Amino acid sequence: MKKNLRLRSMIAIAMLSSISFVLMLFNFPLPPFPAFLQVDFSEVPAIIAAITMGPVAGILVELLKNVLDWLFSGSPTGVPVGHMANFATGVLFILPVWWVYHRLSNAKGMTTGLILGTISMAVGMSLLNYVLFLPLYVKFMNFPVMSGEELYQMIVLGILPFNLLKGIILAAIILLLFRSMHRWIEKQRAVYLG
């Protein structure tokens, strides 16, 4: 039984990536924010992967989901900037959750992890957008260059509150899910990490 654990977790990661990809198709914008900022529930399977099989599994789910989405729907800029940003967002969100839950495996640990994950996602993505993703968009799409002031405004008024809100929505779902799946999650954890 123990022997095929590596293969088993690889397959479980693949399955969770497919779920994540399907969930990504049900994305929707949040009304006050610009349309390229979209919410979807695809981070949830990555969280499940991270807490049951470790952080690498979670990162792999994020990676595979984005590769799948790129294969299926392509990227408007040719260069998948949006997919890279989505990958970074996901990883920033799941790592703190794994880190806390790994040390405190109950509802309290999960809540703390999700709060930290939301903060790390919102702050991390604001920084990454400032130094990397928005400048990349400007470069590839030849938008007129945004001044430092405009970039700053966009991030403080758009990216930061958007990611906070997205984190809160995801946290609500994961906590609801956690309530009904806690025992099952612990069982999988014992199998894959134990």
Add this chain to the structure above:
Amino acid sequence: MMEKMVFGRYIPGDSFVHRLDPRSKLIFVFIFIAAVFLANSTVSYALLLAFTLMSIFASKVRIGFLIGGLKPVMFLIAFTFLLHIFFTKEGDLLFELGFLKIYEEGLRQGIYISVRFLVLVLMTSLLTLTTSPISITDGLEVLLNPLKKVKFPVHELALMMSISLRFIPTLMDETDKILKAQLARGSDISSGTMKERIQAVVPLLVPLFVSAFKRAEDLAVAMEVRGYRGGEGRTRYRQLKWDWRDTTALLILLAVIVALWFLRG
């Protein structure tokens, strides 16, 4: 929506482009994306556009299909075009109407960027339209093989990709079934307030996760029973074959790049 997504965007066919090896198509598209940024004059952009149209012709993909896939991008293209028209104020004044002033440079930049966009989107769409996701995965695995030297798990990643791809249709069916079952109980995830949506998505996710882990167990046993031992010495059902077409396609691309280099302004 479910039915439409099952096979992705791949349209089976028997054209020159369809028959190319996925490896050469991937190399082609990656080099092409880089080459697009070489163009900076009217002639060079015209060449890019002509070359792209020629490739579409060679793939025998119906134009309607490509246009259909372009709809979401069209908005983006129109937006950047207008941005340039209104905000780039260089060169001669071409047109004036009240506060609206269109300059030569603005129009030029707007057209250049729209063409760049169009060409990038058309070429990457052509890759996914003429190559099935599974052959793209096969192609990527072989192309990334050199990374094995630095202990990068190329084979494992490719295996996970193939399994994911194989199970997307199954999962979509399953999602569809659960959605309908939930709909029959009066819960709907595609409408309602944020709170209702969140509450509706949980009963959808629980059975999906549980069955994913169950499947992983079964599939792992099934694979080991059939002698799966990882990537070392594995033989393949789908063989990749590089032939004259692939060499020709890459040579044509090389010629286009040389031409672009000389046509730069």
